[in-house]
Amino acid sequence: MKLIGSATSPYVRKVRIVMLEKKLDCQLVLQDVWADDASPDACGPLGKVPCLMMEGGDAVFDSRVIVEYMDALSPVGKLIPAQGRERAEVKTWEALADGLLDAAVLARLEATWSGRSDAQRCDAWIARQLGKIHSALAAMSKGLGDKPYCSGIHFSLSDVAVGCALGYLDFRFSEIDWRAAHPNLVKLHDKLVQRPSFIDTAPPAPVQS
Structure with missing residues (x-):
């Protein structure tokens, strides 16, 4: 998995903290969505970070969706109650x-x-x-x-x-x-x-x- 994001985005930081707390292996790829030369499709259809790129090229976007997915990947340090x-x-x-x-x-x-x-x-x-x-x-x-x-x-x-x-x-x-x-x-x-x-x-x- 690759996490597309910036070092200054608080939404990206939330995902990165969850990733570390869950001990998940995910590569951070820095992307400035406000840069003049930013690729319009580098961060999914909305051009926003964070965006989680899955194997096969599927994109998972919005920090709330990403952290939900990450919390379900591993039983280590559950952060979201099940129900x-x-x-x-x-x-x-x-x-x-x-x-x-x-x-x-x-x-x-x-x-x-x-x-x-x-x-x-x-x-x-x-x-x-x-x-x-x-x-x-x-x-x-x-x-x-x-x-x-x-x-x-x-x-x-x-x-x-x-x-x-x-x-x-x-x-x-x-x-x-x-x-x-x-x-x-x-x-x-x-x-x-x-x-x-x-x-x-x-x-x-x-x-x-």
Whole structure:
């Protein structure tokens, strides 16, 4: 298997962390989908990362689909419950974390995409996305409470997804001081970043201009 992705994408990072936690062998092929010379079909029909290329050329895309597939490949370190309320809880946490990321990526693109001039950028749109980020952070903090992990006492996909979301805020939105408002998320994040899977997939340090 080959995982097509970038070193800075939080969605790709989520898949890579699951891959490492599951001890699966998968080659990472770096691809910048925003590059002018990017191949339109290198990342599946949607031109998005992550994209898992299977033997025979079939593509599995969307991080939620890929991690579901990877978790089923091996019984090692199950991250998603098989059924019932526990499964729904983990998948809801993932949806919440991915929703935060969706808003963050939209805000960043609106503010930085070279395809738009400064006059074309919409501050109201950016503010709307930032509002979603803060709402998601509040929901994460409330849902976590004083539990050791998002879905209880065991590490799961819930924590992978939330950890990637918080890490992306540190990476791209350092002006958002989520730590001051949500100390329980800080405690969780500090625990997660000590795991080898999080260490090995940390995004590169931003280039200082």
